[in-house]
Amino acid sequence: xxxxxxxxxxxxALAAASSSLLAGAAHAEExxxxxxxxxxxxxxxxxSRVTAVEPIVSLRxxxxxxxxxxxxxxxxxxxxxxxxxxxxxxxxxTFTGPSGNGSYDAGKGKTPxxxxxxxxxxxxxxxxxxxxxxxxxxxxxxxxxxxxxxTSAALSTAIARDFNNKNTTLSLGINLETDTIDAVxxxxxxxxxxxxxxxPEHKSGGTENKTVNDFLLGVTQVMNRHWLTQLNLSVGSxxxxxxxxxxxxxxxxxxxxxxxxxxxxxxxxxxxxxxPDSRSRQSLYWGNKIHxxxxxxxxxxxxxxxxxxxxxxxxxxxxxxxxxxxxxxxxHVRWYSQTAAxxxxxxLNKEVDTSSADSAIAxxxxxxxxxxFTGTTFGLKYGIELGRNNEFNIRVxxxxxxxxxxAPATMTALKGLDLAPDLTAxxxxxxxxxEF
Amino acid sequence: MSDFSLxxxxxxxxxxxxxxxSLCEIIIDTSEHELAQKLTQLAHHETLRxxxxxxxxxxxxxxxxxxxxxxxxxxxDNETAKLLDFAEQCFQLSEGYFDITSGCLRRAWxxxxxxxxxxAESVNALLPFVGWRKISWENSYLQMPxxxxxxxxxxxxxxxxxxxxxxxxxxTNIPILVNFxxxxxxxxxxxxxxxxxxxxxxxxxxxxxxxxxDKVLEISAGALATSGDSRRFLFANNQRxxxxxxxxxxWPIMHAPRSITVAGSNCTQAGMLATFGLLRGxxxxxxxxxQGSVFWVSR
Amino acid sequence: xxxxxxxxxxxxxxxxxxxCSNLGVKPWERDLLAKxxxxxxxxxxxxxxxxxxxxxxxASAGGRGFGGGGCGCN
Numbered sequence: 147x148x149x150x151x152x153x154x155x156x157x158x159a160l161a162a163a164s165s166s167l168l169a170g171a172a173h174a175e176e177x178x179x180x181x182x183x184x185x186x187x188x189x190x191x192x193x194s195r196v197t198a199v200e201p202i203v204s205l206r207x208x209x210x211x212x213x214x215x216x217x218x219x220x221x222x223x224x225x226x227x228x229x230x231x232x233x234x235x236x237x238x239x240t241f242t243g244p245s246g247n248g249s250y251d252a253g254k255g256k257t258p259x260x261x262x263x264x265x266x267x268x269x270x271x272x273x274x275x276x277x278x279x280x281x282x283x284x285x286x287x288x289x290x291x292x293x294x295x296x297t298s299a300a301l302s303t304a305i306a307r308d309f310n311n312k313n314t315t316l317s318l319g320i321n322l323e324t325d326t327i328d329a330v331x332x333x334x335x336x337x338x339x340x341x342x343x344x345x346p347e348h349k350s351g352g353t354e355n356k357t358v359n360d361f362l363l364g365v366t367q368v369m370n371r372h373w374l375t376q377l378n379l380s381v382g383s384x385x386x387x388x389x390x391x392x393x394x395x396x397x398x399x400x401x402x403x404x405x406x407x408x409x410x411x412x413x414x415x416x417x418x419x420x421x422p423d424s425r426s427r428q429s430l431y432w433g434n435k436i437h438x439x440x441x442x443x444x445x446x447x448x449x450x451x452x453x454x455x456x457x458x459x460x461x462x463x464x465x466x467x468x469x470x471x472x473x474x475x476x477x478h479v480r481w482y483s484q485t486a487a488x489x490x491x492x493x494l495n496k497e498v499d500t501s502s503a504d505s506a507i508a509x510x511x512x513x514x515x516x517x518x519f520t521g522t523t524f525g526l527k528y529g530i531e532l533g534r535n536n537e538f539n540i541r542v543x544x545x546x547x548x549x550x551x552x553a554p555a556t557m558t559a560l561k562g563l564d565l566a567p568d569l570t571a572x573x574x575x576x577x578x579x580x581e582f
Numbered sequence: 583m584s585d586f587s588l589x590x591x592x593x594x595x596x597x598x599x600x601x602x603x604s605l606c607e608i609i610i611d612t613s614e615h616e617l618a619q620k621l622t623q624l625a626h627h628e629t630l631r632x633x634x635x636x637x638x639x640x641x642x643x644x645x646x647x648x649x650x651x652x653x654x655x656x657x658x659d660n661e662t663a664k665l666l667d668f669a670e671q672c673f674q675l676s677e678g679y680f681d682i683t684s685g686c687l688r689r690a691w692x693x694x695x696x697x698x699x700x701x702a703e704s705v706n707a708l709l710p711f712v713g714w715r716k717i718s719w720e721n722s723y724l725q726m727p728x729x730x731x732x733x734x735x736x737x738x739x740x741x742x743x744x745x746x747x748x749x750x751x752x753x754t755n756i757p758i759l760v761n762f763x764x765x766x767x768x769x770x771x772x773x774x775x776x777x778x779x780x781x782x783x784x785x786x787x788x789x790x791x792x793x794x795x796d797k798v799l800e801i802s803a804g805a806l807a808t809s810g811d812s813r814r815f816l817f818a819n820n821q822r823x824x825x826x827x828x829x830x831x832x833w834p835i836m837h838a839p840r841s842i843t844v845a846g847s848n849c850t851q852a853g854m855l856a857t858f859g860l861l862r863g864x865x866x867x868x869x870x871x872x873q874g875s876v877f878w879v880s881r
Numbered sequence: 882x883x884x885x886x887x888x889x890x891x892x893x894x895x896x897x898x899x900x901c902s903n904l905g906v907k908p909w910e911r912d913l914l915a916k917x918x919x920x921x922x923x924x925x926x927x928x929x930x931x932x933x934x935x936x937x938x939x940a941s942a943g944g945r946g947f948g949g950g951g952c953g954c955n
Binding site: 327 | 904906913933940946
Binding site for chain 2: 156157159160161163164165166167168280281308311
C-alpha cells in the first residue's frame with residue numbers, strides 16, 4: 147500500500163467522510179421541523195422620497211419523503227413622494243393628483259414629486275416541492291399580491307434533474323402571471339394631456355390588464371470541491387397594458403421653457419406616459435459560489451436585453467468573511483448599468499415630438515427606470531449562527547443611481563437645473579430564522 | 583427484545599444492555615433516574631434498530647435483500663446510501679484493502695484458535711466474488727453480480743456508537759459517554775469540565791508473559807476505537823493468522839498487531855483508522871504515526 | 882453578432898456543460914458544498930427583498946430565478 151498524498155491526509159479524509167456520514171444519517175425516524183424565516187426591511191430614499199417597510203415571514207416543512215411545503219407572507223408598506231415624470235423648471239409647476247381632487251406644486255428648480263402616494267401591499271405565496279422518480283424534483287408555486295390599485299396572480303412550475311452523480315443539475319421552469327391595474331382616478335388615454343386647470347380630463351379607461359410569461363433553462367455544475375457554478379437562460383414576454391397611469395412627461399418649447407397646453411392657454415402641457423403593449427426580454431445569468439479556506443465568495447454576472455431597446459449588465463460580488471464564534475461579516479458590492487428604452491424621453495419637444503393635438507410619436511416615457519443610468523450598491527452584512535437553522539443577521543446597504551440625461555445647450559430655459567438628480571437609498575434588513 | 587439495566591454509580595447513572603456482540607454502556611452524568619431511564623431506552627432502541635437493519639443474520643432486512651438480489655439493482659434508503667458512500671471512500675483511501683465485499687471469504691476461514699488453515703483452492707474459489715469495483719453503486723441503486731455480498735461489520739459498531747450519541751445529544755445537554763465494548767465516544771467533558779476515566783481492558787496476552795497492564799485513559803472529547811484479533815485467530819506453522827483478511831489474496835494480513843486503539847473525532851473515524859492500521863500489517867505503527875494519530879498498539 | 886445567434890450559442894453552451902461528466906466531485910467530497918454559505922440561494926428572504934427593490938428601480942428583471950409575483954412598482 148502506498149501512502150497517498152500528504153501526511154495526515156488519510157486521517158483528515160476519514161474525519162471529513164465520517165462527518166458527512168453522520169450529518170443527517172440518523173434522522174430517519176425523527177419528526178421534521180417547521181423552518182421559520184423572517185425578515186424586516188426598511189428602505190428609505192434621500193430627499194424625503196419613498197420609504198418602504200417590508201416585513202416577511204416564511205415557513206417551510208418537509209412533509210415526509212422530501213416533499214416540502216412552503217408558505218410566505220409579505221407586507222409592503224410604502225409612503226412618501228415619487229417623481230411624477232415631469233422635469234424641474236425655472237418656475238413653480240402645479241399638477242393635479244391622480245384622484246383628480248388635490249393638486250400639488252413643485253418648487254422652482256425642484257424635480258416634481260407626487261406626494262399623494264401611500265400604499266400597502268399584501269402578498270401570499272405557496273410552494274410545493276417533491277421528488278419525481280429517482281433523479282428529478284418538481285416544484286409548483288402560486289402567488290397572489292394585492293395593493294390598493296394593483297392585483298397580481300401567478301403560477302409557476304419547474305423540474306430539475308440530476309446527472310453525473312448529482313454534479314450536474316438541469317432545470318426548466320415556467321411562470322405565468324396576470325396583473326390587473328385599477329388606477330386611482332382611472333386609466334388615462336396614452337399621450338393625452340394631464341388635466342391641470344380648465345383643460346379636459348382624458349381618462350376613459352377603467353381597469354387594464356397584462357399577462358407575463360417567463361421561461362427559464364438552467365444548469366448548475368459542481369466544478370470541484372470548492373466551486374459551484376450556475377448558468378441560467380431566461381426568456382419572457384408580456385402583453386397588455388404596460389404604461390404607468392400616474393406618470394407624465396413635460397412638453398417643452400425649443401428654448402426649454404414649459405409649453406402651453408393647446409387645450410387651455412393658462413395651463414402648461416404635460417402628456418401621459420405611453421408604452422408599447424408588448425415586451426419581450428431575455429437574460430443570461432452566471433453565478434458562482436467559491437469556498438476558500440474558511441470564507442466564501444459569491445460572484446455573479448447578468449446580461450439582460452429586451453425589445454424596448456434596453457440592455458443591462460449587472461455584476462454582483464459578496465465576500466463572506468468567517469470570524470470566530472459562528473459569526474460572519476459580508477461586504478457586498480453591486481454594479482449595474484442600463485441603456486435607455488427606445489421610447490425614453492427626458493422631456494418632449496413640442497415642435498418635434500408632438501403636432502397640435504395628436505402626437506407624432508406612439509410611445510414615450512420619462513420614467514427613470516427606463517432611462518440610461520448606472521446603479522451602485524455598497525453593503526455590509528453581519529450574521530451569527532445561534533444553533534441549527536437558527537441565525538440572526540443584519541444588513542445595511544446604500545444604493546445610488548446616477549443618470550445620464552441632459553438637454554442641449556440651446557434650451558436656455560433649462561440652464562442651471564439638475565434635470566436628473568442622483569437617487570440615493572439606504573436599506574436596513576434584519577433577519578431571524580429558527581425551527582420548531 | 584432483551585431489556586436494559588440501569589445502576590447508579592456514585593453521582594452518575596450507567597445504562598447497560600447486550601448488543602452488537604458486546605456489552606453496551608451508556609454513562610449519563612446525572613443523578614436523575616427518570617432522565618437516565620429515558621436516555622438509555624432511546625439508546626437501546628437506536629442500537630437495536632441499527633443492529634436489525636445491518637445484521638447479516640436477519641432475514642428480510644435491507645441487507646438480506648441486497649445480498650440475495652441475484653444480480654438485480656436494489657434501491658437503498660438515505661442511511662444505507664451514506665454508509666455505502668463511506669465504505670466506497672474507505673475503499674479508495676485504503677487502495678482497495680478495505681473492501682466490504684470481502685465478507686464472503688469467511689466461508690473458507692474459521693478462526694477458532696486451531697491450526698486448521700483452509701486449502702488454497704477453497705480460498706481461490708471465493709476470490710472472484712470479492713471486489714468493490716465489480717459492483718455498481720449509483721444514484722441510490724446498488725447492483726452486484728450474483729454471488730457477491732456486502733457486509734457492514736467493519737463499520738457498523740462504530741457507526742452505531744456515533745449514531746446513538748448523536749441521538750442522545752439531540753435530547754439533552756447532559757454529558758454522555760457511549761461505550762460498546764471498547765468502541766466509545768463522548769459528547770464532551772463531564773460536568774465541571776472533568777475528563778471521563780476509561781479503563782482499557784487488558785488483552786489476552788501471550789500466556790507465557792506476566793504483563794497484564796490495565797490502562798486508564800482520560801478523555802474529554804471525541805472517541806476511541808479498538809480493532810484487534812484477541813479472540814479470533816488461527817495458529818499454525820509457528821505463525822499467528824489474524825482474522826483481518828487481504829481481499830486481494832484471500833489470506834490474513836501477516837504481522838499485524840494484536841490490537842490497535844486509536845483516538846479520533848468520532849468513533850467511525852477512529853475505528854476506520856485502527857482498521858487501516860491493521861491492514862498495514864507490520865507497518866501499522868508507521869502508518870498511524872504518519873497520520874498524526876493518538877494510538878496504542880499491542881503486539 | 883445578432884441577438885438570436887448569441888442566444889443560440891449560449892443554449893449550446895449550457896447543453897455542453899451538462900455533458901461534462903469528468904467535472905465534479907465524489908459523494909464524500911461534498912462536505913463544503915453542503916454548508917449553508919455554499920447554497921445558491923441561502924437567504925431567500927434577503928434575495929426576495931433585493932429582487933423587489935431592483936425590480937422597482939430598474940428595467941431589468943430575473944436572472945437567478947423567477948416567480949416572485951408581481952407588484953405595481955414597475
